[in-house]
Amino acid sequence: MAEHAEHLSDPAPEPTGASADTARGPGRVLVALYAVFALAAGARAAVQLAVQFDEAPLAYLLSALAAVVYVVATVGLARGGRGGRRTAILACSVELVGVLVVGTLSLVDRAAFPDSTVWSGYGQGYGFIPLVLPVLGLMWLRHRSGVAAEQAADPGH
Amino acid sequence: MSTPLVVAATVVAVALAVLGVLSTVLRRRIGSAHLAAAGLLELLLVVQGVVATVELAGGHRPTELATFVAYLGSVVLLPVAGVLWARTEPTRWAGTVLGVAALTVAVMLWRLLDLWGVTGG
Numbered sequence A: 001m002a003e004h005a006e007h008l009s010d011p012a013p014e015p016t017g018a019s020a021d022t023a024r025g026p027g028r029v030l031v032a033l034y035a036v037f038a039l040a041a042g043a044r045a046a047v048q049l050a051v052q053f054d055e056a057p058l059a060y061l062l063s064a065l066a067a068v069v070y071v072v073a074t075v076g077l078a079r080g081g082r083g084g085r086r087t088a089i090l091a092c093s094v095e096l097v098g099v100l101v102v103g104t105l106s107l108v109d110r111a112a113f114p115d116s117t118v119w120s121g122y123g124q125g126y127g128f129i130p131l132v133l134p135v136l137g138l139m140w141l142r143h144r145s146g147v148a149a150e151q152a153a154d155p156g157h
Numbered sequence B: 001m002s003t004p005l006v007v008a009a010t011v012v013a014v015a016l017a018v019l020g021v022l023s024t025v026l027r028r029r030i031g032s033a034h035l036a037a038a039g040l041l042e043l044l045l046v047v048q049g050v051v052a053t054v055e056l057a058g059g060h061r062p063t064e065l066a067t068f069v070a071y072l073g074s075v076v077l078l079p080v081a082g083v084l085w086a087r088t089e090p091t092r093w094a095g096t097v098l099g100v101a102a103l104t105v106a107v108m109l110w111r112l113l114d115l116w117g118v119t120g121g
Helices: A002-007 A026-055 A057-079 A081-108 A120-126 A129-153 B003-025 B032-057 B065-087 B094-116
Strands: none
Touching: A026 A057, A026 A129, A026 B065, A026 B094, A057 A081, A057 A129, A081 A120, A081 A129, A120 A129, B003 B032, B003 B094, B032 B065, B032 B094, B065 B094
16 A cells, blocks of 8 residues: 555656656546547547538538547647647647637527537537636646656756 | 436446545545446446347337447447556546546436437337
8 A cells, every 4th residue: 555655645756657747647537538528529520521511511520620639639648748748738729719719609600500519509518528628638738847847957856 | 228227327327426536535546346336337338238239130220320339339348448547547536537437428328318219218
């Protein structure tokens, strides 16, 4: 139990090779959520594009874009490190802008979004998780970047 | 699809999610209670999967067959993936990871039931 006890303190120590800095502790919860959304959005987009693309091309293309963004964010968070964090920050930012823009558009122009996408109504159909997720993601990435910068400045840490 | 099974699995999934979040709040790792709940959930899902497969073979057609089959396959794998991933997480957050998987299962089950159509109940 003694070896487990030290792991319980937050923030978690830098990776020892087991898993990336951004995919440990609370980060692992984020990666799990992102993976679920990557799959959900991906499956939905695939069906929409394959079966009913003509009905609402814009909405379904945005659906596909959302799926891609979730996949990129998941991979970025799971890989961690400088590159992974940068990728994830970009993906989370696109996601935040996307959910705000699509959310607004879906309320203003319902005709263009007959079938709800992941981002319609600010993620209403998914418990608003699509709206909260990028914010949490960016906060977590900011925190991890801060820790990494501190450790770079003080290698003896 | 059997509605009582969906209800039972949902109850177990929500219980597992509560246990998971509780272990995070109490700063503990996941224990045998989590594994038992996840095992029970998995058992219910496998039974549900078999029931649905038999009914599909018997000619029942849900609204979106492709989506239904993809969901059915994923939902059975989720608790396993959740447990495997939570067990490699050495911090108290393992429970929440498992909770995310459990709640996803619950949501997907009701979506499956929705796709299945009321007549199949």
